Amino acid sequence: MSLYLDQIRVIVWKDLLLELRTRERIAAMGAFAVLAAVLFAFAIDTSVVRPQDVAAGLIWMTMVFGGLLGVGRTFHLEAQDGAMLGLLTSPAPKDAVFLGKTIANFALLFMISLLVLGVFMLFFSVELGPSPLVLVLVLALGALGFVALGTLFAAVSSGTTMGETLLPILIFPLLLPMVIYGAGATSRLMAARPVAEVEGNVRMLGAFAVMAVAVGAMLFRFVVED
Amino acid sequence: MSTAGVADASLRAGISVATPVLEARGLVREYGPVVAVNAIDLSLGEGEFLTVFGPNGAGKSSLLGMLGGALRPTRGEVAIRGRPLVYDAVAWRASIGILSHRGYLYPQLTAAENLRFYGRLFGLADLDGLVAERLERVGLATRANERAGRLSHGMRQRLALARALLHDPDVVLLDEPYTGLDPSAAGVLRDVLAELRDGRRTVVMVTHNLGEGLELATRVAIQVSGRFAWQGSVGEVERASFEHHYHQVVEGRV
Numbered sequence: 001m002s003l004y005l006d007q008i009r010v011i012v013w014k015d016l017l018l019e020l021r022t023r024e025r026i027a028a029m030g031a032f033a034v035l036a037a038v039l040f041a042f043a044i045d046t047s048v049v050r051p052q053d054v055a056a057g058l059i060w061m062t063m064v065f066g067g068l069l070g071v072g073r074t075f076h077l078e079a080q081d082g083a084m085l086g087l088l089t090s091p092a093p094k095d096a097v098f099l100g101k102t103i104a105n106f107a108l109l110f111m112i113s114l115l116v117l118g119v120f121m122l123f124f125s126v127e128l129g130p131s132p133l134v135l136v137l138v139l140a141l142g143a144l145g146f147v148a149l150g151t152l153f154a155a156v157s158s159g160t161t162m163g164e165t166l167l168p169i170l171i172f173p174l175l176l177p178m179v180i181y182g183a184g185a186t187s188r189l190m191a192a193r194p195v196a197e198v199e200g201n202v203r204m205l206g207a208f209a210v211m212a213v214a215v216g217a218m219l220f221r222f223v224v225e226d
Numbered sequence: 227m228s229t230a231g232v233a234d235a236s237l238r239a240g241i242s243v244a245t246p247v248l249e250a251r252g253l254v255r256e257y258g259p260v261v262a263v264n265a266i267d268l269s270l271g272e273g274e275f276l277t278v279f280g281p282n283g284a285g286k287s288s289l290l291g292m293l294g295g296a297l298r299p300t301r302g303e304v305a306i307r308g309r310p311l312v313y314d315a316v317a318w319r320a321s322i323g324i325l326s327h328r329g330y331l332y333p334q335l336t337a338a339e340n341l342r343f344y345g346r347l348f349g350l351a352d353l354d355g356l357v358a359e360r361l362e363r364v365g366l367a368t369r370a371n372e373r374a375g376r377l378s379h380g381m382r383q384r385l386a387l388a389r390a391l392l393h394d395p396d397v398v399l400l401d402e403p404y405t406g407l408d409p410s411a412a413g414v415l416r417d418v419l420a421e422l423r424d425g426r427r428t429v430v431m432v433t434h435n436l437g438e439g440l441e442l443a444t445r446v447a448i449q450v451s452g453r454f455a456w457q458g459s460v461g462e463v464e465r466a467s468f469e470h471h472y473h474q475v476v477e478g479r480v
Contacts, residue, residue: 003349010346014332021334077332081374081382086330086389089296090347091319225298 007092011100016107018077025070029112032066034119041123051124056187058124060179062116063139064146064172067109071150072167074101075158084224094221098151102216105147113139126190134198135189141205142182148212149174155223181205246308247272247428248293248397253302255288255452262288264452265302270445273425277439278432280449281476286432287401289449293430294324294399306397320348323395327405329386333375337366337385340374341392348393360388364418380411387418398422400431404438416441436469448475456480 019026040058044051078084087097117139120126128135149171157166185201246269255263262285270276280286291297293304295311295318304311306321324330331340341357350356361367364384366377374382383403390398403419404412419442422429432449433439440446440460446468447457456475474480 006349007347010343014335014343017339018332018334077334080333081331082326082328083330083332085296085324085326085328086344087347089294089319089322089324090344091317091349092347 004093004096007096008100008103011087011092011097012104012107015077015101015104019104019108022077024076025073026108026111029066029070029108030115032069033062033112033116036062036065037116037119037123052126052190055120055124055126056190057183059116059120059186060142060183062120063109063113063142064175064179066112066116067143067146067150068168068171070108070112071105071147071154072157074105074151074154079158088224094224095217097224098217098220099213102148102151102213105151106144109143109147110140113143127192129189129192131189131195134195134202135186138182138185138189138198138202138205141202141209142178145178145205145209145212146175148209148216152216152220152223155220178205178208181208245271247274247306248430249305249308250293251303251305253289253292253304254300255285255292255297256300261452263292263299266449266452266454268447268454270428270430272428273423274445275423275429275431275443276445276447277443278430278447278449278454279434279436279439279472280432281434284449285452286434286449290324290399290401290430290432293397294322295319296324320393321396323390323393323398324401325383325387325390325398325403326401327383327403329374329382330389331374331382331386334373336371336373337361337377338370340385341389344389345392350393356392360392361385363421364388365414378411380407380414383407383411383415384418387415391422396427398427398429400429400433402433402435403431404433404435412438436472440468448472450476450478 037058040062041051044054075084078087088094114136117128117135121128150167153167153170156170181201181204185198185205188198189195248268248270250266250268253263253266254261264285266289268276278286278289288297292299295304306318309318312318332343335343338357338361341360342353345353345356358367358370361370364387366381366385366388369377369381374385377385387403400419403415407415416438423442423444429442431439431442443460445457445459447454449455456471471480
Protein backbone atom coordinates (compact mmCIF):
# COMPACT_ATOMS: atom_id res chain seq x y z
CA MET A 1 0.00 0.00 0.00
CA SER A 2 2.83 2.39 0.82
CA LEU A 3 4.39 1.74 -2.62
CA TYR A 4 1.00 2.44 -4.22
CA LEU A 5 0.69 5.75 -2.38
CA ASP A 6 4.29 6.66 -3.18
CA GLN A 7 3.65 5.94 -6.87
CA ILE A 8 0.68 8.32 -6.77
CA ARG A 9 2.73 10.93 -4.91
CA VAL A 10 5.64 10.80 -7.37
CA ILE A 11 3.31 11.18 -10.36
CA VAL A 12 1.72 14.23 -8.70
CA TRP A 13 5.19 15.61 -7.91
CA LYS A 14 6.37 15.05 -11.48
CA ASP A 15 3.29 16.66 -13.09
CA LEU A 16 3.36 19.70 -10.83
CA LEU A 17 7.13 20.14 -11.23
CA LEU A 18 6.78 19.97 -15.01
CA GLU A 19 3.97 22.53 -14.85
CA LEU A 20 6.07 24.77 -12.62
CA ARG A 21 8.88 24.66 -15.20
CA THR A 22 6.82 25.00 -18.37
CA ARG A 23 3.81 26.99 -17.04
CA GLU A 24 2.06 25.92 -20.25
CA ARG A 25 -1.28 24.91 -18.82
CA ILE A 26 -1.58 27.26 -15.87
CA ALA A 27 -0.76 30.27 -18.07
CA ALA A 28 -3.32 29.27 -20.70
CA MET A 29 -6.04 28.60 -18.12
CA GLY A 30 -5.28 31.74 -16.12
CA ALA A 31 -5.24 34.01 -19.17
CA PHE A 32 -8.48 32.48 -20.42
CA ALA A 33 -10.18 32.98 -17.04
CA VAL A 34 -9.27 36.67 -16.87
CA LEU A 35 -10.11 37.40 -20.51
CA ALA A 36 -13.41 35.54 -20.37
CA ALA A 37 -14.48 37.46 -17.24
CA VAL A 38 -13.62 40.78 -18.91
CA LEU A 39 -15.53 39.85 -22.07
CA PHE A 40 -18.54 38.66 -20.09
CA ALA A 41 -18.50 41.93 -18.14
CA PHE A 42 -18.71 43.92 -21.37
CA ALA A 43 -21.21 41.54 -22.99
CA ILE A 44 -23.86 42.02 -20.32
CA ASP A 45 -26.24 44.95 -20.55
CA THR A 46 -26.40 46.02 -16.91
CA SER A 47 -29.48 48.15 -17.59
CA VAL A 48 -31.42 44.95 -18.29
CA VAL A 49 -29.63 42.24 -16.25
CA ARG A 50 -28.01 42.53 -12.83
CA PRO A 51 -24.47 41.06 -13.11
CA GLN A 52 -24.90 39.29 -9.75
CA ASP A 53 -27.81 37.29 -11.19
CA VAL A 54 -25.76 35.69 -13.94
CA ALA A 55 -22.32 35.61 -12.31
CA ALA A 56 -22.60 32.09 -10.83
CA GLY A 57 -23.42 30.49 -14.18
CA LEU A 58 -20.63 32.40 -15.91
CA ILE A 59 -18.14 31.42 -13.19
CA TRP A 60 -18.86 27.75 -13.83
CA MET A 61 -18.73 28.08 -17.60
CA THR A 62 -15.39 29.90 -17.32
CA MET A 63 -14.10 27.11 -15.06
CA VAL A 64 -15.23 24.43 -17.49
CA PHE A 65 -13.88 26.07 -20.65
CA GLY A 66 -10.66 27.20 -18.96
CA GLY A 67 -10.23 23.81 -17.34
CA LEU A 68 -10.51 22.10 -20.70
CA LEU A 69 -7.48 24.05 -21.94
CA GLY A 70 -5.36 22.51 -19.19
CA VAL A 71 -6.91 19.10 -18.73
CA GLY A 72 -6.87 18.48 -22.48
CA ARG A 73 -3.08 18.67 -22.41
CA THR A 74 -2.70 16.24 -19.49
CA PHE A 75 -0.83 13.69 -21.58
CA HIS A 76 1.00 16.16 -23.82
CA LEU A 77 4.29 15.96 -21.89
CA GLU A 78 4.10 12.17 -21.84
CA ALA A 79 3.79 12.14 -25.63
CA GLN A 80 7.02 14.05 -26.27
CA ASP A 81 9.53 11.23 -25.79
CA GLY A 82 7.26 8.22 -25.43
CA ALA A 83 7.16 8.70 -21.65
CA MET A 84 3.58 7.38 -21.51
CA LEU A 85 4.93 3.96 -22.43
CA GLY A 86 7.54 4.35 -19.70
CA LEU A 87 4.74 4.99 -17.22
CA LEU A 88 2.58 2.16 -18.46
CA THR A 89 5.37 -0.43 -18.49
CA SER A 90 6.46 0.53 -14.98
CA PRO A 91 5.08 -1.39 -12.00
CA ALA A 92 2.71 1.50 -11.18
CA PRO A 93 -0.88 0.21 -11.46
CA LYS A 94 -2.94 2.04 -14.07
CA ASP A 95 -5.31 3.38 -11.43
CA ALA A 96 -2.33 4.86 -9.56
CA VAL A 97 -1.30 6.65 -12.77
CA PHE A 98 -4.86 7.93 -13.16
CA LEU A 99 -5.13 9.09 -9.55
CA GLY A 100 -1.72 10.80 -9.67
CA LYS A 101 -2.59 12.71 -12.80
CA THR A 102 -6.09 13.54 -11.53
CA ILE A 103 -4.72 14.95 -8.26
CA ALA A 104 -2.16 17.09 -10.13
CA ASN A 105 -4.90 18.33 -12.47
CA PHE A 106 -7.13 19.06 -9.48
CA ALA A 107 -4.42 21.21 -7.87
CA LEU A 108 -4.14 23.27 -11.06
CA LEU A 109 -7.87 23.64 -11.67
CA PHE A 110 -8.61 24.45 -8.04
CA MET A 111 -6.12 27.32 -8.21
CA ILE A 112 -7.77 28.50 -11.43
CA SER A 113 -11.23 28.23 -9.81
CA LEU A 114 -10.12 30.57 -7.03
CA LEU A 115 -8.69 32.94 -9.63
CA VAL A 116 -11.98 32.86 -11.56
CA LEU A 117 -13.87 33.61 -8.36
CA GLY A 118 -11.58 36.55 -7.62
CA VAL A 119 -11.84 37.97 -11.14
CA PHE A 120 -15.65 37.76 -11.11
CA MET A 121 -15.75 39.45 -7.71
CA LEU A 122 -13.78 42.26 -9.30
CA PHE A 123 -15.72 42.65 -12.55
CA PHE A 124 -19.22 41.58 -11.48
CA SER A 125 -19.27 43.08 -7.99
CA VAL A 126 -20.30 39.73 -6.48
CA GLU A 127 -19.53 38.84 -2.88
CA LEU A 128 -18.54 35.58 -1.29
CA GLY A 129 -21.51 35.68 1.08
CA PRO A 130 -21.52 34.68 4.75
CA SER A 131 -20.20 31.13 4.08
CA PRO A 132 -17.05 31.52 1.99
CA LEU A 133 -15.66 28.13 3.05
CA VAL A 134 -18.77 26.36 1.79
CA LEU A 135 -18.43 28.24 -1.48
CA VAL A 136 -14.80 27.10 -1.77
CA LEU A 137 -15.94 23.53 -0.99
CA VAL A 138 -18.50 23.72 -3.80
CA LEU A 139 -15.84 24.87 -6.26
CA ALA A 140 -13.41 22.18 -5.04
CA LEU A 141 -15.94 19.36 -5.45
CA GLY A 142 -16.86 20.64 -8.90
CA ALA A 143 -13.19 20.86 -9.88
CA LEU A 144 -12.55 17.31 -8.63
CA GLY A 145 -15.44 15.80 -10.59
CA PHE A 146 -14.43 17.75 -13.68
CA VAL A 147 -10.74 16.77 -13.63
CA ALA A 148 -11.55 13.10 -12.97
CA LEU A 149 -13.70 12.93 -16.10
CA GLY A 150 -11.34 15.26 -17.94
CA THR A 151 -8.27 13.12 -17.21
CA LEU A 152 -10.04 9.98 -18.38
CA PHE A 153 -11.30 11.56 -21.59
CA ALA A 154 -7.99 13.33 -22.23
CA ALA A 155 -6.44 9.85 -22.32
CA VAL A 156 -9.12 8.78 -24.81
CA SER A 157 -8.69 11.82 -27.04
CA SER A 158 -4.87 11.83 -26.86
CA GLY A 159 -4.85 8.62 -28.89
CA THR A 160 -6.99 10.04 -31.68
CA THR A 161 -6.21 12.26 -34.64
CA MET A 162 -8.95 14.72 -33.57
CA GLY A 163 -7.27 15.04 -30.17
CA GLU A 164 -8.30 18.09 -28.21
CA THR A 165 -11.20 18.85 -30.58
CA LEU A 166 -12.84 15.63 -29.51
CA LEU A 167 -12.52 16.24 -25.76
CA PRO A 168 -15.31 18.84 -25.32
CA ILE A 169 -17.70 16.74 -27.40
CA LEU A 170 -17.05 13.73 -25.18
CA ILE A 171 -17.09 15.48 -21.84
CA PHE A 172 -19.67 18.30 -21.98
CA PRO A 173 -22.80 16.10 -21.81
CA LEU A 174 -21.39 14.35 -18.74
CA LEU A 175 -20.69 17.64 -16.94
CA LEU A 176 -24.32 18.71 -16.98
CA PRO A 177 -25.18 17.54 -13.41
CA MET A 178 -22.03 19.15 -12.05
CA VAL A 179 -22.78 22.51 -13.68
CA ILE A 180 -26.45 22.46 -12.58
CA TYR A 181 -25.72 21.67 -8.91
CA GLY A 182 -22.52 23.74 -8.79
CA ALA A 183 -23.95 26.89 -10.34
CA GLY A 184 -27.11 26.57 -8.23
CA ALA A 185 -25.14 26.32 -4.99
CA THR A 186 -22.77 29.13 -5.99
CA SER A 187 -25.64 31.44 -6.89
CA ARG A 188 -27.41 30.89 -3.55
CA LEU A 189 -24.27 31.21 -1.44
CA MET A 190 -23.34 34.48 -3.16
CA ALA A 191 -26.87 35.73 -2.53
CA ALA A 192 -26.29 35.08 1.21
CA ARG A 193 -28.94 32.34 1.40
CA PRO A 194 -28.65 29.89 4.34
CA VAL A 195 -26.19 27.01 3.97
CA ALA A 196 -29.01 24.55 4.60
CA GLU A 197 -30.44 25.53 1.20
CA VAL A 198 -27.38 24.23 -0.63
CA GLU A 199 -26.74 21.08 1.39
CA GLY A 200 -28.46 18.93 -1.23
CA ASN A 201 -26.39 20.50 -4.00
CA VAL A 202 -23.15 19.92 -2.07
CA ARG A 203 -24.08 16.27 -1.51
CA MET A 204 -24.83 15.81 -5.22
CA LEU A 205 -21.53 17.47 -6.17
CA GLY A 206 -19.70 15.21 -3.69
CA ALA A 207 -21.42 12.12 -5.07
CA PHE A 208 -20.62 13.23 -8.62
CA ALA A 209 -16.94 13.75 -7.73
CA VAL A 210 -16.62 10.38 -5.96
CA MET A 211 -18.31 8.57 -8.84
CA ALA A 212 -16.18 10.34 -11.44
CA VAL A 213 -12.96 9.42 -9.59
CA ALA A 214 -14.05 5.81 -9.05
CA VAL A 215 -15.25 5.29 -12.62
CA GLY A 216 -12.14 7.00 -13.99
CA ALA A 217 -9.83 4.79 -11.92
CA MET A 218 -11.67 1.67 -13.06
CA LEU A 219 -11.86 2.53 -16.76
CA PHE A 220 -8.45 4.17 -17.25
CA ARG A 221 -6.67 0.87 -17.85
CA PHE A 222 -9.00 0.01 -20.74
CA VAL A 223 -8.34 3.40 -22.31
CA VAL A 224 -4.54 3.24 -22.18
CA GLU A 225 -3.87 -0.46 -22.72
CA ASP A 226 -3.05 -1.35 -26.31
CA MET B 227 32.82 -9.31 -34.54
CA SER B 228 35.96 -10.99 -35.86
CA THR B 229 34.80 -14.47 -34.84
CA ALA B 230 31.11 -13.91 -34.90
CA GLY B 231 28.98 -15.74 -37.35
CA VAL B 232 25.75 -17.62 -37.62
CA ALA B 233 25.12 -21.33 -37.74
CA ASP B 234 22.09 -22.12 -39.83
CA ALA B 235 19.28 -23.50 -37.73
CA SER B 236 16.39 -22.69 -39.97
CA LEU B 237 14.78 -26.08 -39.48
CA ARG B 238 14.26 -25.56 -35.77
CA ALA B 239 10.70 -25.16 -34.62
CA GLY B 240 11.73 -22.41 -32.20
CA ILE B 241 14.65 -21.07 -30.19
CA SER B 242 14.73 -23.11 -27.01
CA VAL B 243 16.94 -23.71 -23.98
CA ALA B 244 16.77 -26.02 -20.97
CA THR B 245 16.00 -23.43 -18.26
CA PRO B 246 14.31 -20.50 -19.96
CA VAL B 247 14.21 -17.03 -18.47
CA LEU B 248 12.02 -15.54 -21.20
CA GLU B 249 9.51 -17.64 -23.08
CA ALA B 250 6.92 -16.89 -25.73
CA ARG B 251 4.48 -19.46 -27.00
CA GLY B 252 2.34 -19.03 -30.11
CA LEU B 253 2.54 -15.25 -29.92
CA VAL B 254 0.14 -13.51 -32.31
CA ARG B 255 -0.71 -9.83 -32.59
CA GLU B 256 -3.35 -8.61 -34.99
CA TYR B 257 -4.33 -5.04 -35.83
CA GLY B 258 -7.70 -5.53 -37.46
CA PRO B 259 -7.05 -7.63 -40.56
CA VAL B 260 -3.26 -7.09 -40.36
CA VAL B 261 -1.27 -9.83 -38.62
CA ALA B 262 1.85 -8.07 -37.29
CA VAL B 263 3.21 -11.04 -35.33
CA ASN B 264 2.31 -14.53 -36.41
CA ALA B 265 2.78 -17.56 -34.15
CA ILE B 266 6.23 -16.80 -32.73
CA ASP B 267 7.80 -19.16 -30.20
CA LEU B 268 11.00 -18.43 -28.38
CA SER B 269 12.79 -19.55 -25.28
CA LEU B 270 15.88 -17.77 -23.98
CA GLY B 271 18.11 -18.67 -21.09
CA GLU B 272 20.22 -16.64 -18.70
CA GLY B 273 22.99 -14.70 -20.41
CA GLU B 274 21.56 -15.06 -23.90
CA PHE B 275 21.37 -12.11 -26.27
CA LEU B 276 18.89 -12.52 -29.10
CA THR B 277 18.93 -10.06 -31.97
CA VAL B 278 15.85 -10.02 -34.17
CA PHE B 279 16.48 -8.58 -37.63
CA GLY B 280 13.89 -7.76 -40.20
CA PRO B 281 12.78 -5.13 -42.69
CA ASN B 282 10.43 -2.30 -41.76
CA GLY B 283 6.94 -3.55 -41.04
CA ALA B 284 8.09 -7.07 -40.17
CA GLY B 285 6.45 -6.83 -36.73
CA LYS B 286 9.64 -6.59 -34.69
CA SER B 287 8.46 -3.74 -32.45
CA SER B 288 5.09 -5.42 -31.92
CA LEU B 289 6.94 -8.56 -30.83
CA LEU B 290 9.04 -6.56 -28.39
CA GLY B 291 5.96 -4.70 -27.14
CA MET B 292 4.32 -8.01 -26.26
CA LEU B 293 7.46 -9.38 -24.60
CA GLY B 294 7.64 -6.21 -22.49
CA GLY B 295 3.96 -6.14 -21.54
CA ALA B 296 3.24 -2.93 -23.43
CA LEU B 297 1.05 -4.73 -25.97
CA ARG B 298 -1.49 -7.39 -25.16
CA PRO B 299 -1.11 -10.43 -27.46
CA THR B 300 -4.11 -11.35 -29.57
CA ARG B 301 -3.19 -14.97 -28.87
CA GLY B 302 -0.33 -16.75 -27.17
CA GLU B 303 1.53 -16.30 -23.93
CA VAL B 304 4.69 -14.72 -22.57
CA ALA B 305 6.38 -15.96 -19.39
CA ILE B 306 9.43 -14.99 -17.34
CA ARG B 307 11.00 -17.83 -15.35
CA GLY B 308 7.81 -19.80 -15.90
CA ARG B 309 5.49 -17.08 -14.59
CA PRO B 310 2.95 -16.05 -17.25
CA LEU B 311 2.70 -12.34 -17.95
CA VAL B 312 0.03 -10.73 -15.81
CA TYR B 313 -0.32 -7.22 -17.09
CA ASP B 314 -0.54 -5.40 -13.79
CA ALA B 315 1.78 -7.60 -11.76
CA VAL B 316 4.40 -5.42 -10.07
CA ALA B 317 6.96 -8.22 -9.79
CA TRP B 318 6.58 -9.10 -13.46
CA ARG B 319 7.14 -5.56 -14.65
CA ALA B 320 10.04 -5.07 -12.26
CA SER B 321 11.92 -7.90 -13.99
CA ILE B 322 11.89 -6.15 -17.39
CA GLY B 323 13.85 -3.14 -18.64
CA ILE B 324 12.93 -1.53 -21.96
CA LEU B 325 15.10 0.74 -24.10
CA SER B 326 13.60 2.10 -27.28
CA HIS B 327 14.80 4.73 -29.76
CA ARG B 328 12.46 6.95 -27.73
CA GLY B 329 13.88 7.51 -24.27
CA TYR B 330 10.66 7.60 -22.17
CA LEU B 331 12.24 10.68 -20.58
CA TYR B 332 10.80 14.04 -19.54
CA PRO B 333 12.82 16.78 -21.26
CA GLN B 334 12.02 19.33 -18.53
CA LEU B 335 13.31 17.10 -15.72
CA THR B 336 17.03 16.80 -15.06
CA ALA B 337 18.86 13.55 -15.73
CA ALA B 338 18.84 12.72 -12.00
CA GLU B 339 15.17 13.69 -11.59
CA ASN B 340 14.17 11.42 -14.47
CA LEU B 341 15.92 8.46 -12.85
CA ARG B 342 14.53 9.32 -9.40
CA PHE B 343 11.02 9.46 -10.84
CA TYR B 344 11.26 6.01 -12.39
CA GLY B 345 13.08 4.69 -9.32
CA ARG B 346 10.17 5.66 -7.10
CA LEU B 347 7.68 4.06 -9.50
CA PHE B 348 9.69 0.85 -9.11
CA GLY B 349 9.87 1.31 -5.32
CA LEU B 350 13.67 1.21 -5.24
CA ALA B 351 15.54 1.85 -1.99
CA ASP B 352 18.58 4.13 -1.49
CA LEU B 353 17.61 6.02 -4.61
CA ASP B 354 20.13 8.86 -4.37
CA GLY B 355 23.08 6.47 -4.27
CA LEU B 356 21.61 4.29 -6.99
CA VAL B 357 20.94 7.23 -9.32
CA ALA B 358 24.49 8.54 -8.84
CA GLU B 359 25.93 5.09 -9.54
CA ARG B 360 23.86 4.57 -12.70
CA LEU B 361 24.71 8.03 -14.06
CA GLU B 362 28.38 7.32 -13.40
CA ARG B 363 28.08 4.02 -15.24
CA VAL B 364 26.73 5.63 -18.42
CA GLY B 365 29.18 8.53 -18.23
CA LEU B 366 26.66 11.19 -17.24
CA ALA B 367 27.69 11.87 -13.64
CA THR B 368 28.70 15.44 -14.46
CA ARG B 369 25.37 16.03 -16.25
CA ALA B 370 23.14 14.86 -13.40
CA ASN B 371 21.55 18.26 -12.88
CA GLU B 372 21.15 19.11 -16.54
CA ARG B 373 17.68 18.89 -18.06
CA ALA B 374 17.22 15.86 -20.31
CA GLY B 375 15.97 18.08 -23.13
CA ARG B 376 19.30 19.91 -23.22
CA LEU B 377 21.41 16.76 -23.55
CA SER B 378 22.61 15.57 -26.96
CA HIS B 379 20.72 12.68 -28.56
CA GLY B 380 23.55 10.30 -27.68
CA MET B 381 23.56 11.40 -24.05
CA ARG B 382 19.78 11.09 -23.85
CA GLN B 383 20.01 7.57 -25.17
CA ARG B 384 22.59 6.70 -22.50
CA LEU B 385 20.32 8.27 -19.89
CA ALA B 386 17.46 6.17 -21.28
CA LEU B 387 19.64 3.09 -20.89
CA ALA B 388 20.36 4.05 -17.28
CA ARG B 389 16.58 4.37 -16.80
CA ALA B 390 15.97 0.95 -18.37
CA LEU B 391 18.59 -0.71 -16.14
CA LEU B 392 17.85 1.28 -12.98
CA HIS B 393 15.94 -1.56 -11.32
CA ASP B 394 18.49 -4.18 -12.39
CA PRO B 395 16.07 -6.21 -14.54
CA ASP B 396 16.62 -9.87 -15.50
CA VAL B 397 15.31 -9.24 -19.01
CA VAL B 398 16.32 -6.25 -21.15
CA LEU B 399 14.44 -5.40 -24.34
CA LEU B 400 16.10 -3.07 -26.85
CA ASP B 401 14.04 -1.57 -29.69
CA GLU B 402 16.31 -0.04 -32.36
CA PRO B 403 18.54 1.54 -29.70
CA TYR B 404 21.00 2.98 -32.24
CA THR B 405 18.42 4.93 -34.24
CA GLY B 406 19.52 8.51 -34.89
CA LEU B 407 22.92 8.18 -33.20
CA ASP B 408 26.10 9.35 -34.92
CA PRO B 409 28.97 6.80 -35.09
CA SER B 410 30.68 8.21 -32.01
CA ALA B 411 27.52 8.14 -29.87
CA ALA B 412 26.67 4.68 -31.23
CA GLY B 413 30.12 3.50 -30.16
CA VAL B 414 29.63 4.75 -26.62
CA LEU B 415 26.19 3.12 -26.43
CA ARG B 416 27.63 -0.12 -27.83
CA ASP B 417 30.22 -0.21 -25.03
CA VAL B 418 27.50 0.24 -22.42
CA LEU B 419 25.28 -2.39 -24.06
CA ALA B 420 28.23 -4.79 -24.13
CA GLU B 421 28.15 -4.74 -20.32
CA LEU B 422 24.72 -6.36 -20.55
CA ARG B 423 26.46 -9.55 -21.61
CA ASP B 424 27.36 -10.26 -18.02
CA GLY B 425 26.01 -13.80 -18.09
CA ARG B 426 22.99 -13.15 -15.91
CA ARG B 427 20.77 -11.00 -18.07
CA THR B 428 18.63 -12.09 -20.98
CA VAL B 429 18.51 -9.54 -23.77
CA VAL B 430 16.34 -9.22 -26.86
CA MET B 431 17.23 -6.51 -29.37
CA VAL B 432 15.29 -5.73 -32.54
CA THR B 433 17.03 -3.83 -35.30
CA HIS B 434 17.48 -3.68 -39.04
CA ASN B 435 21.14 -2.72 -38.65
CA LEU B 436 23.03 -5.96 -39.30
CA GLY B 437 26.43 -4.77 -38.07
CA GLU B 438 25.24 -3.42 -34.71
CA GLY B 439 22.86 -6.32 -34.22
CA LEU B 440 25.37 -9.10 -34.80
CA GLU B 441 28.10 -7.59 -32.68
CA LEU B 442 26.57 -8.48 -29.32
CA ALA B 443 24.23 -11.32 -30.24
CA THR B 444 24.53 -14.93 -29.15
CA ARG B 445 21.37 -15.82 -31.07
CA VAL B 446 19.83 -14.36 -34.17
CA ALA B 447 16.41 -14.46 -35.79
CA ILE B 448 15.13 -12.90 -39.00
CA GLN B 449 11.51 -11.81 -38.83
CA VAL B 450 9.59 -11.41 -42.09
CA SER B 451 5.86 -10.67 -42.32
CA GLY B 452 5.33 -11.41 -38.64
CA ARG B 453 7.08 -14.80 -38.57
CA PHE B 454 10.58 -15.94 -37.68
CA ALA B 455 11.60 -16.91 -41.21
CA TRP B 456 15.02 -18.03 -39.97
CA GLN B 457 16.76 -18.38 -36.65
CA GLY B 458 20.03 -19.69 -35.35
CA SER B 459 22.95 -19.10 -33.00
CA VAL B 460 26.09 -17.09 -33.54
CA GLY B 461 28.98 -19.37 -34.26
CA GLU B 462 30.72 -20.19 -37.47
CA VAL B 463 29.76 -18.20 -40.53
CA GLU B 464 31.38 -14.84 -41.27
CA ARG B 465 29.41 -11.63 -41.04
CA ALA B 466 29.57 -11.05 -44.79
CA SER B 467 27.90 -14.42 -45.32
CA PHE B 468 25.15 -13.47 -42.92
CA GLU B 469 24.40 -10.29 -44.83
CA HIS B 470 23.98 -12.31 -48.01
CA HIS B 471 21.89 -14.86 -46.14
CA TYR B 472 19.72 -12.14 -44.59
CA HIS B 473 18.85 -10.67 -47.98
CA GLN B 474 17.98 -14.10 -49.32
CA VAL B 475 15.68 -14.77 -46.38
CA VAL B 476 13.98 -11.38 -46.62
CA GLU B 477 13.48 -11.82 -50.36
CA GLY B 478 12.02 -15.28 -49.79
CA ARG B 479 14.76 -17.20 -51.56
CA VAL B 480 15.61 -19.33 -48.50
